[in-house]
Amino acid sequence: MSGLVSALLTAPASRVVFTGQAPVTAGQIRATAADLAPRLAGREPLFLHTVSAALFTAALLAAAVARRRLALPAHVQGGYLAEVGGTDAVLLDDTALSLSSATDAPPGSLKDAAEDVDLIFFTSGSTGAPKRIERRLSQLETESRALQATFGGETGPVQATVSHQHIYGLIYRIVWPVMAGRPSADIAAEYWEQLEGRLGQAVTLISSPAHLTRLPPVMDLSSQAPGLVFSSGQLLPTPAALACAAVFGRPVTEVLGSTETGGVAWRRQTGPDEPWTPFSVVTVGQDAAGGLTVITPYLDGVDPFPMGDRVEPLHDGRFRLLGRADRMEKIDGKRVSLTRVEEALAALPLIAEAAALTLPDRQGSLGAVVELTPTGQATLREKGAFRFGRLLRAALADRLEPIERPKHWRFVARMPVDAQGKRRISDLRARFAADPPRVPPYEVVSREGDTARLKVSLPADLIYFQGHFPEEAILPGISQVHMAVLIGEQTLDFVPASAELNRVKFKDIVRPGEVLDLTLTADRERGRLTFQWLRANGNEASAGVIG
């Protein structure tokens, strides 16, 4: 098989390369690339993020002509782009690109195309921060040839549920099918229902545990089962793998790999502990701690790369994975394996899936985000969250030391995962974020008898700003009454006799970040609290009598 660039340059102009609402031909890809290439001159990496695989491929071909490096962010949300260094970079996306309707590129316009393109990927990263990984297109082509040698006879036109912005999607949805001359879906399906009518025995489906653990309850997949289903990104739990095999009529082909190493091995689960078969271009080994190490075409050095999984080698060259080896955390000075905690949790009949993590905001103590089985959900409803958490701690007693048992629990309907089906620790930690403060920070400026004068800061994370006009937060008037009561209770040790409001007026708008003057006077005889909120400019925000 020739490389991606050659395949694109030599394919007949009318060959359909991508399928979707309208088929996209090789000629259109070339014409689009020819239009685009003159715009791509430059030294800095160009950030490319598209939903359309056809536009992505055209931009990749144009980058080969312009000799431009491409950075491939996983998504383009502002915070993430800043994290991966793309804030000031030129971003090519679906809106910046458009597919040419010409039947082919002008003769000679692509003659300078390089065979290889430098690519920069960003991992989602189990530690939260995306890691930058540089690869060459030719390395992806090497893997594609190995895939063709292993699975070529079984493959067909491609449909997908994963993005091509990650190495797995890029190889399986674009590089390999284009090299092998198989048409591929332009757009990945977000929901199974979008694949209705597009599957069937001829089709190869590129998917991940995000979708394969969530088969649609009403759609009849059996009657249109794809002939070959790939899964990668994380391990497919055995029960889900068996459920898929039952629906599709044959097992899912799971690929083990990472952005660092590329594909390492594959398996088709028909029972528990199914061993993995290494790809022919990969050499697997073990480090001193029993962890899996690999040498793959992706790695420029010859040093074995540690995968972080404990492994049991078999005599026939295959191996079994025994679980992650490297997720050790110190909790109260003791080393705790988060993997072990998760395995123990997942073994409980109440729990479907569990993620263990340390919580820096809570003295580094151990927390767990847990997805429950129906039995677990029923028990949670019966016992309440606190008692249920205690019950889980007790249920772990025979497998885990006290220090290894989570102290803080979050029970979720679905384990939070990103688009690639991976857990992001930042998403998990967000589940444990403290409630926004109800009483804002304040200082007492003066106190005379039953009158207190205070300066009150209103930070943007104050609960009363939440959701009160998402575009432009303002402080609701009634919350000024509420805060006056709360602060009055703390500073004057007085609570109004009733919630009755007298002569209360709201006059001016208060925005996040302001510091207001608050004057409170307790009329203990009548059980009334008088309040006045003044803005820094002297305007009265609100005033009145409570009680």
Added chain:
Amino acid sequence: MTELENEIKAMIIDVLNLEDVTPDDIDPQEDLFGDSGLALDSIDALEIGVGVQKKYGIKINAEDKSTRAHFQSVRSLAEFVAAQR
């Protein structure tokens, strides 16, 4: 005694940062550390010990064999605090 018990429950909830629970949810006689009750651990015991010392100014002798018995439940802890004050 009930008032002191409630105070101790609130202190335990506070120092251990327990969630989704009010003092009323804790039975004063239930086992604090056994797996049938609150399933607290030795670090929790340390925190509660520090909490008791801070709040009530009581010195706790970790060597004393009876200390363990005092920490059995909210009730035994309240009795211990009441006796020491």
